[in-house]
Amino acid sequence: MSIELDTGLPSTRQIQTIIREEKEVEMKLSTGDLLTGKVRWQDPHCICIMDHYDQPTIVWRQSIVFVKPKM
Amino acid sequence: MSIELDTGLPSTRQIQTIIREEKEVEMKLSTGDLLTGKVRWQDPHCICIMDHYDQPTIVWRQSIVFVKPKM
Amino acid sequence: MSIELDTGLPSTRQIQTIIREEKEVEMKLSTGDLLTGKVRWQDPHCICIMDHYDQPTIVWRQSIVFVKPKM
Amino acid sequence: MSIELDTGLPSTRQIQTIIREEKEVEMKLSTGDLLTGKVRWQDPHCICIMDHYDQPTIVWRQSIVFVKPKM
Amino acid sequence: MSIELDTGLPSTRQIQTIIREEKEVEMKLSTGDLLTGKVRWQDPHCICIMDHYDQPTIVWRQSIVFVKPKM
Amino acid sequence: MSIELDTGLPSTRQIQTIIREEKEVEMKLSTGDLLTGKVRWQDPHCICIMDHYDQPTIVWRQSIVFVKPKM
Numbered sequence: 001m002s003i004e005l006d007t008g009l010p011s012t013r014q015i016q017t018i019i020r021e022e023k024e025v026e027m028k029l030s031t032g033d034l035l036t037g038k039v040r041w042q043d044p045h046c047i048c049i050m051d052h053y054d055q056p057t058i059v060w061r062q063s064i065v066f067v068k069p070k071m
Numbered sequence: 072m073s074i075e076l077d078t079g080l081p082s083t084r085q086i087q088t089i090i091r092e093e094k095e096v097e098m099k100l101s102t103g104d105l106l107t108g109k110v111r112w113q114d115p116h117c118i119c120i121m122d123h124y125d126q127p128t129i130v131w132r133q134s135i136v137f138v139k140p141k142m
Numbered sequence: 143m144s145i146e147l148d149t150g151l152p153s154t155r156q157i158q159t160i161i162r163e164e165k166e167v168e169m170k171l172s173t174g175d176l177l178t179g180k181v182r183w184q185d186p187h188c189i190c191i192m193d194h195y196d197q198p199t200i201v202w203r204q205s206i207v208f209v210k211p212k213m
Numbered sequence: 214m215s216i217e218l219d220t221g222l223p224s225t226r227q228i229q230t231i232i233r234e235e236k237e238v239e240m241k242l243s244t245g246d247l248l249t250g251k252v253r254w255q256d257p258h259c260i261c262i263m264d265h266y267d268q269p270t271i272v273w274r275q276s277i278v279f280v281k282p283k284m
Numbered sequence: 285m286s287i288e289l290d291t292g293l294p295s296t297r298q299i300q301t302i303i304r305e306e307k308e309v310e311m312k313l314s315t316g317d318l319l320t321g322k323v324r325w326q327d328p329h330c331i332c333i334m335d336h337y338d339q340p341t342i343v344w345r346q347s348i349v350f351v352k353p354k355m
Numbered sequence: 356m357s358i359e360l361d362t363g364l365p366s367t368r369q370i371q372t373i374i375r376e377e378k379e380v381e382m383k384l385s386t387g388d389l390l391t392g393k394v395r396w397q398d399p400h401c402i403c404i405m406d407h408y409d410q411p412t413i414v415w416r417q418s419i420v421f422v423k424p425k426m
Contacts, residue, residue, distance in 0.1 A: 061131070081183050081190070137177075208248075316386050350418070
């Protein structure tokens with residue numbers, strides 16, 4: 001599973017921008033849960049989001065429904 | 072994950088047409104959510120849809136159930 | 143993603159027959175939705191179904207549970 | 214997608230036996246639906262089940278939870 | 285689909301141990317169903333579990349959430 | 356299926372750290388279940404979590420929604 005993120009794809013780049021600019025996002029999951037926080041890192045399997053208490057949640061990509069900037 | 076969209080496929084081309092013609096669509100998600108807006112871009116992992124406030128939502132393809140033009 | 147439909151498979155051929163004969167089908171989706179209409183085209187990612195108002199719905203294969211002829 | 218069924222696998226062989234012996238089965242789907250009938254054919258993407266009225270239902274493998282003989 | 289089980293992986297080996305020792309397990313499925321019984325065989329697509337009446341249920345791996353020894 | 360974990364990925368390494376430091380975690384599953392315990396091992400298909408009674412649960416990766424440290 002030596003797969004890599006394709007940094008040329010819009011989705012990869014936009015998540016990278018969200019990480020770099022420390023934008024707050026809403027992340028909807030397949031269970032219906034809605035996580036709010038800042039994205040810390042992404043890899044081919046997971047995306048890590050930090051909540052307001054700076055606690056990390058490692059989210060598996062297969063369960064991500066959408067990500068959008070928090071208004 | 073250097074995969075590319077196959078622009079020869081009907082599904083890829085129809086989404087490209089929807090993007091170019093700025094058609095408003097309904098997108099049903101695996102959670103039952105129904106998003107409404109204009110498709111901005113697609114890549115092999117995600118499709119981005121803009122709502123009426125021009126806010127982007129990055130939707131993961133695995134959670135897309137259907138897309139249809141809004142009547 | 144330059145994958146092609148294997149037209150030798152029973153599932154591909156039966157969907158092609160449904161398209162050619164313009165049979166009305168019921169398509170059950172992972173959300174529990176049941177679409178009714180005629181299948182217009184299929185590709186490796188999606189199947190397009192037209193409703194009674196001739197409006198297309200592009201359905202992602204991962205969300206299809208079953209297809210059966212409408213009785 | 215020129216993939217083939219591996220007829221050496223227990224799951225493939227048991228479904229083949231169910232087809233040949235025309236055993237009645239229960240098939241549970243991801244939506245919670247329970248189909249009852251006889252399996253007519255399988256291919257790498259789908260399994261076709263015939264109900265008591267000899268109507269076919271083409272079921273996508275990704276939505277199959279389990280198959281068991283009807284008691 | 286000539287894929288094989290990697291018998292060097294912990295998950296494959298632990299299921300093999302459960303089969304050999306005829307341990308009773310609980311298997312949770314994506315539909316929320318909880319099956320109880322003994323695992324008879326596994327292959328790359330399915331795991332077969334026998335209930336208390338020695339009836340087999342062929343479970344597709346994609347729908348397995350967890351397996352644990354029955355206490 | 357001779358796939359291996361890519362130990363260079365953040366997600367793989369963080370789970371390895373959680374295993375080594377015997378941190379207690381919450382693991383949310385696609386069924387909505389929330390497991391609590393210590394991660395014992397991971398392989399490309401599964402992650403094993405031990406509950407407070409030291410009973411193992413083998414969780415399939417496809418059903419993992421998120422993992423986070425228990426506060």
